[in-house]
Amino acid sequence: MSEPTMNALSETLLARRALLKTIAILGGATAVAAYGMTLEAAQYVMMPFANGQRCLARFPQKRELILLRTRAPLLETPMELFDQSVFTPNDAFYVRWHLPVLPTSVDVESFRLRIDGHVRKPVEFTLKEILNDFAPTELAAVNQCSGNGRGFFQPRVAGGQWGNGAMGNARWMGVPLRKLLEKAGVKSGAVQVRFGGLDSGAMPKTPPFAKSLDISHAIDGTVIVAYGMNGEQLPVLNGFPLRLVVPGWYATYWVKALNHIEVLDAPDNGYWMKKAYLIPNTPDADMRPGDESVEMVPIGPMKPRSFVTNLRAGASVPVGQRIAVRGIAFGGDNGLAKVLFSSDGGTSWKEAGLGQDFGRFSFRRWESSFVAKEPGTHVLIARAVNSHGVAQPMRPNWNPGGFMRAAVEPVEVRASQEAAS
Amino acid sequence: MRVRTARITFACAAVAGALTILVVASRRFTPAFAHGASRSIAKLRSQTIDLPFGDRQFRGGKWAEVANGRCLVCHSRGMIDIQPQMPLAAWKAEIRKMRLAYGAALGDEDEVDGLAQFMYELNHANHSPPADPARGAALEGGRLKSDP
Numbered sequence: 237m238s239e240p241t242m243n244a245l246s247e248t249l250l251a252r253r254a255l256l257k258t259i260a261i262l263g264g265a266t267a268v269a270a271y272g273m274t275l276e277a278a279q280y281v282m283m284p285f286a287n288g289q290r291c292l293a294r295f296p297q298k299r300e301l302i303l304l305r306t307r308a309p310l311l312e313t314p315m316e317l318f319d320q321s322v323f324t325p326n327d328a329f330y331v332r333w334h335l336p337v338l339p340t341s342v343d344v345e346s347f348r349l350r351i352d353g354h355v356r357k358p359v360e361f362t363l364k365e366i367l368n369d370f371a372p373t374e375l376a377a378v379n380q381c382s383g384n385g386r387g388f389f390q391p392r393v394a395g396g397q398w399g400n401g402a403m404g405n406a407r408w409m410g411v412p413l414r415k416l417l418e419k420a421g422v423k424s425g426a427v428q429v430r431f432g433g434l435d436s437g438a439m440p441k442t443p444p445f446a447k448s449l450d451i452s453h454a455i456d457g458t459v460i461v462a463y464g465m466n467g468e469q470l471p472v473l474n475g476f477p478l479r480l481v482v483p484g485w486y487a488t489y490w491v492k493a494l495n496h497i498e499v500l501d502a503p504d505n506g507y508w509m510k511k512a513y514l515i516p517n518t519p520d521a522d523m524r525p526g527d528e529s530v531e532m533v534p535i536g537p538m539k540p541r542s543f544v545t546n547l548r549a550g551a552s553v554p555v556g557q558r559i560a561v562r563g564i565a566f567g568g569d570n571g572l573a574k575v576l577f578s579s580d581g582g583t584s585w586k587e588a589g590l591g592q593d594f595g596r597f598s599f600r601r602w603e604s605s606f607v608a609k610e611p612g613t614h615v616l617i618a619r620a621v622n623s624h625g626v627a628q629p630m631r632p633n634w635n636p637g638g639f640m641r642a643a644v645e646p647v648e649v650r651a652s653q654e655a656a657s
Numbered sequence: 658m659r660v661r662t663a664r665i666t667f668a669c670a671a672v673a674g675a676l677t678i679l680v681v682a683s684r685r686f687t688p689a690f691a692h693g694a695s696r697s698i699a700k701l702r703s704q705t706i707d708l709p710f711g712d713r714q715f716r717g718g719k720w721a722e723v724a725n726g727r728c729l730v731c732h733s734r735g736m737i738d739i740q741p742q743m744p745l746a747a748w749k750a751e752i753r754k755m756r757l758a759y760g761a762a763l764g765d766e767d768e769v770d771g772l773a774q775f776m777y778e779l780n781h782a783n784h785s786p787p788a789d790p791a792r793g794a795a796l797e798g799g800r801l802k803s804d805p
Contacts, residue, residue, distance in 0.1 A: 285741075286741060286742065286784060287738075287739065287740070287741060287742070287783055287784055290739075295708070295709075296706035296707060296708065297706065303735070304735060304736075304739055305711070305732065305733055305735040305736045305739070306709050306710070306711025306733040306735055307708070307709070307710055307711040307732055307733040308732065309708065310735075310736075335731075336731050336732060338708065340705060340706050340707065340708055341703075341704070341705040341706075342703060342704055342705075343703045344700075344701045344702065344703045345703070363701050364700070367698065367699070367700060367701070372697050372698070374694055374695055387741075392741030392742070392743075393741070394740055394741070394743060394747060394751055396736075396739075397739045397740065397741065407694070407695050409695055409697070409698060437731065437759070437760070438730050438731045439730065439731060439759065439760040439761065439762065440760065441759070441760025442731070442759050442760045443758070443759075463698060463701060464695060464698045466695065467695030467696060467698075468698075469698065469701045469702065469704075472704050472705075472706045473706070476701075476704055477701050477704075507758060511758060512758075
């Protein structure tokens with residue numbers, strides 16, 4: 237591994253600053269020897285919170301993404317990607333695994349999806365059967381980690397220190413879960429359906445990763461067992477060959493490398509439903525630090541969110557000229573009704589224009605503009621409102637898990653005469 | 658899936674120019690199928706990938722060895738290095754969770770306490786501001802470079 241000298245690093249740093257102004261990228265090409273492969277970590281980025289230095293790294297079937305953890309991989313999509321496309325390319329889609337033993341090799345001939353438990357007839361499907369015996373359905377939906385934006389929590393909390401790039405939008409193609417459950421025949425008295433994948437822990441006592449949905453949700457027709465992502469088979473790191481798609485719900489339920497569906501006649505009391513991914517049962521999953529009296533419940537549907545994607549915090553803008561501002565937004569568990577935009581920190585608002593509608597679970601582009609009449613700091617805020625009238629809160633929530641961040645994300649830009657010239 | 662192909666309409670006429678750029682940019686960066694339904698997928702191909710292990714170890718005495726033996730079995734060191742500044746009690750709670758919930762091979766509470774103190778000190782060092790930002794950046798880069 238070549239160790240770039242301090243001077244080389246400083247020069248690279250200064251050169252990149254001159255080019256990019258707003259992003260601190262600490263240069264220096266490096267290759268790190270690891271078991272079986274070389275991890276290319278070419279650059280570093282700074283996330284906008286303390287201890288936010290990150291490598292950019294290229295994992296199999298992925299372009300350079302922000303590396304939080306090598307094993308089990310946590311890879312974040314840089315925010316710039318969301319400015320380029322309303323759908324997130326598969327090789328740019330974020331990655332999040334809990335357990336270290338991943339299905340790195342999947343044989344499509346021998347793979348089986350099993351449905352058992354509280355059913356009339358346990359059944360196993362080959363991939364051929366899933367692809368050929370059912371009419372395919374396709375849906376655009378946002379997949380967002382429950383802890384997306386955890387790094388911004390104040391006070392900070394333990395866990396994967398994501399910026400806002402633990403999310404992506406894709407077209408998911410597959411079979412409605414309901415159709416598969418019909419083949420097995422759900423017996424009366426079914427309460428929940430549990431989903432498990434091919435991943436596992438390294439220690440014998442590590443609870444296998446499994447998540448459950450209520451039976452009414454599992455058969456409501458929205459949940460899909462997906463084999464297609466943006467028209468291709470899924471990348472291994474996003475759950476090849478099959479992934480549960482739970483539109484409008486946080487990604488913890490979107491079980492990757494899905495190979496087991498178990499119908500339960502009693503609520504799932506497993507670790508991943510009873511201890512992990514719990515939020516306070518309060519509006520916006522918000523509570524005071526240290527409050528022991530709050531009831532904790534499993535996380536569920538998402539909230540509306542919106543982001544400015546073409547201007548970063550600290551960007552320089554010219555005084556007196558009209559400046560285009562754009563971004564993405566989504567409605568959470570329901571369609572996006574509108575996006576409001578403010579260029580004065582939330583004092584006044586106007587409705588942004590909306591791009592093409594790809595359905596109620598998809599990202600949607602928004603576009604607005606403003607004129608900075610005075611030099612100095614201007615605070616830009618986008619605020620999404622969904623079709624149930626739910627608007628993004630103006631202040632961030634807090635809970636000990638760092639879950640469900642959904643408040644507005646103000647962006648401070650600096651207007652100057654120099655930027656105009 | 659049926660996808661509407663209605664023209665993108667924007668309320669603000671002043672951004673029409675920017676819109677053109679936006680549409681051109683999005684066409685350039687998205688696959689051809691992104692603005693209509695995907696073609697159906699006839700069959701899947703077997704896939705094998707090779708993942709990096711993330712083998713960077715802790716250094717510095719007995720508790721570094723304990724951490725190497727107990728923590729890095731399940732996850733690479735990056736998970737610890739990225740954490741925000743946390744009080745000793747929070748490190749104890751995390752390590753206790755690893756022992757009780759995830760089955761980490763930590764013998765007893767003494768081992769939890771010793772490891773928590775080690776992690777707390779490491780975490781504190783990670784968060785100490787460097788005197789010279791440029792130097793600090795290079796050092797941080799050097800530290801993170803070796804495979805989190």
